Amino acid sequence: MSLLSIKNLSVNYGEHAVIKGLDLSIASGEIVALFGPSGSGKSTILKAVTGLLKQTTGDVVLSGKVLNSGTVNLPTEQRNIGLIFQDYALFPHLTVFENITFGIQNVEKKARHKKGDELLALIKMAEYKNSYPHQLSGGQQQRVAIARALATQPDLLLFDEAFSNLDPQFRFELIEEIRDILKSTKTAALFVTHNQNEAFIFCDKIAVLHQGEIAQIDTPSDLFDYPVNEFVTEFIGAGVWLPAVIKSESELQSEWGPLPYKGKTDLSDRVGETIIVYLRPHQIGLNALNESDTSMAGPSFSIASERFVGEFYESTLTWHDQSIKVRTHDSFYNQKVRVRIKQPIKQVYF
Numbered sequence: 001m002s003l004l005s006i007k008n009l010s011v012n013y014g015e016h017a018v019i020k021g022l023d024l025s026i027a028s029g030e031i032v033a034l035f036g037p038s039g040s041g042k043s044t045i046l047k048a049v050t051g052l053l054k055q056t057t058g059d060v061v062l063s064g065k066v067l068n069s070g071t072v073n074l075p076t077e078q079r080n081i082g083l084i085f086q087d088y089a090l091f092p093h094l095t096v097f098e099n100i101t102f103g104i105q106n107v108e109k110k111a112r113h114k115k116g117d118e119l120l121a122l123i124k125m126a127e128y129k130n131s132y133p134h135q136l137s138g139g140q141q142q143r144v145a146i147a148r149a150l151a152t153q154p155d156l157l158l159f160d161e162a163f164s165n166l167d168p169q170f171r172f173e174l175i176e177e178i179r180d181i182l183k184s185t186k187t188a189a190l191f192v193t194h195n196q197n198e199a200f201i202f203c204d205k206i207a208v209l210h211q212g213e214i215a216q217i218d219t220p221s222d223l224f225d226y227p228v229n230e231f232v233t234e235f236i237g238a239g240v241w242l243p244a245v246i247k248s249e250s251e252l253q254s255e256w257g258p259l260p261y262k263g264k265t266d267l268s269d270r271v272g273e274t275i276i277v278y279l280r281p282h283q284i285g286l287n288a289l290n291e292s293d294t295s296m297a298g299p300s301f302s303i304a305s306e307r308f309v310g311e312f313y314e315s316t317l318t319w320h321d322q323s324i325k326v327r328t329h330d331s332f333y334n335q336k337v338r339v340r341i342k343q344p345i346k347q348v349y350f
């Protein structure tokens with residue numbers, strides 16, 4: 001049974017349907033991202049789950065308790081949901097320990113102190129017990145915010161762009177650390193983000209939101225390898241669309257030459273059919289064009305735009321009205337190149 005179940009959720013702002021009959025469930029201990037472009041409805045869903053906004057239709061049930069329905073709209077404080085924001089929202093005049101134990105003041109002192117110390121150890125901040133928020137880094141403040149939310153043993157944690165303010169250098173380490181904390185405490189979470197890397201690292205599943213509907217919900221690797229439609233494919237990363245003909249169960253033929261295929265769809269009885277594939281930068285390598293070598297297939301490209309990023313060069317290949325940025329170790333600036341397909345195609349579009 002799902003821990004969180006959202007069924008047929010619709011939210012309208014006046015005439016504007018912002019969420020359109022959305023279904024989403026989160027299992028116990030699962031971390032799920034709501035990932036989508038600006039305006040796709042992420043915050044609106046979050047507000048409906050927290051009770052800050054009344055849904056137009058639909059049901060939200062958490063741990064068997066009805067939070068929202070046609071007749072119920074439970075107040076936020078009765079939902080047993082922990083909220084983590086990007087600005088940490090710690091109480092500035094309370095110490096780390098007082099912040100963490102703020103929500104459990106009704107618990108008897110000895111048990112409260114034991115719980116506070118356990119949580120300090122969990123977030124690896126025992127030595128900051130008596131520090132104040134302004135004495136902490138952003139990452140430390142966010143760890144305290146999570147410990148404070150965990151103290152009340154919420155059924156679900158909601159993260160609203162919670163890592164956006166953190167220094168990119170430390171952000172991913174902290175995200176992994178917080179994921180470990182949630183997994184060790186078997187805490188389920190819904191993470192709202194427009195940052196793909198964060199969603200991939202932090203979450204078990206990612207729900208891609210498009211215009212108020214879930215376009216796809218999958219594990220990060222399945223989302224990357226098997227996007228279900230054009231929107232998800234392009235939203236997950238830049239690339240080039242190419243038509244190709246099925247040659248066999250493991251090979252396609254395109255204008256860029258032969259493409260190895262290793263996907264879930266069985267192509268063995270579709271030989272001869274034309275399909276569409278999407279090539280991403282990591283699948284493409286470049287070879288300098290050797291005019292005397294006629295064995296290489298595919299068109300040649302002139303590299304007129306290249307930038308040196310430090311660890312690699314990024315060359316722009318232009319193909320009709322599409323372009324793609326390919327990473328290479330060597331510079332190909334002002335040279336003619338052919339593409340080399342480094343990884344097989346997994347998804348095909350009919």
Ligand SMILES: Nc1ncnc2c1ncn2[C@@H]1O[C@H](COP(=O)(O)OP(=O)(O)OP(=O)(O)O)[C@@H](O)[C@H]1O
Nearest residue numbers: 013016018036037038039040041042043044045194
């Ligand atoms: N109070 C409101 N009144 C009218 N329309 C609103 C209101 N709040 C949001 N909207 C509209 O609802 C749609 C979804 O907004 P929402 O804030 O949920 O998107 P989002 O995915 O969270 O975007 P962002 O990533 O920019 O925060 C947008 O078209 C927005 O303009």
